[in-house]
Amino acid sequence: MSKLLFSATMSLDGFMAGPGGDMSWLTEHIGPNPTVDRLIDEIGAILVGNRSFRGDDPHRDDPEKAGKAFGSWDGPHFVLTHHAPATPMPGVTFVPDLDTAVTAAKAAAGGKYVNVIGADVARQCLEAGLLDEVFVCVAPVLLGDGVRLFDHPGGTNVKLERIAQTEAPRATNLRFRVV
Template sequence: MAKLLYSATMSLDGFIAGPGGDMHWMARLPDTGPHEVADGLWKQIGSLLVGAHTYGGDDPNAGTDAEGAFGGLWSGPQFVLTHNPPARPVPGVTFVTDLRTGVDAALAAAGDRYTNVLGADVAAQCLQAGLLDEILVFVAPVLLGDGTPLFRKAGGTFAELEEISSATGPSPAIWYRVRK
């Protein structure tokens, strides 16, 4: 059965994108060699649930062989949560206007693999609705100072997390289960 996973690379000061959604800082990270968690993650993903800003946003690998999800390694069904679906269909992308509809469709499409959430706003909505199962954070050795935080909820929210695993190195990875 599929699970809903929010995975993101975050700066040490808590941002997943720089000011204005800038993602070019990701392309400037030094190559630290093999990473036991990151290198195989894309194989565990069966579908994507993507926010509209992320879908139409900045790909640090645009125009290269690494363009797209997981450095261009992943392909499969994508479900984009948006208030303004395009008039024309986009191959491989389903636009949905309701969170629950998008989550259900993405989980069904993922089979026995993860549905990966891309976008802080959609992840916060999933967490608030009690739908998010796991969170995987890679901590990049940079400071951005401003931008899109890993999570933001007006008025705050409290979510208890339980560590599943962690990996050390230049970009530590911490995998959590969301306690419900």
């Protein structure tokens, strides 16, 4: 059975995108990371929010990597949105609600992980009790503002159990199970 994994690179102060969704800060922190390379092989489908899907791409200046999750992953994408485009996109399914999106993504993942991309979709999955794991690459930079990894107005306490910690030249990788 496929599991849901939220993965992101974040700044040390907890931002995964800069102000306005700017991802340009990430480019200099992308580099060799054997843990991420292994993770990419474990992903069978992507569940992504509309804002992230249509947002800034840290690989936009590299024609071989642009538009691909992790700069190299290729497979089925499920975009959670209430505003699907009129023209279909190959390999992309636009889905209007979380339950339908998760069910379809898990079926397409074929027992591999469904990788969740986007802070809002990850928050929705957490609130619905659907998220199984969190994988975060912590980049050695402070952004000061932007899109937080997890934002829940009024606060909440989501318990996590660390299951792995590895080092890469440009990040510290942390993997947690949602308890």
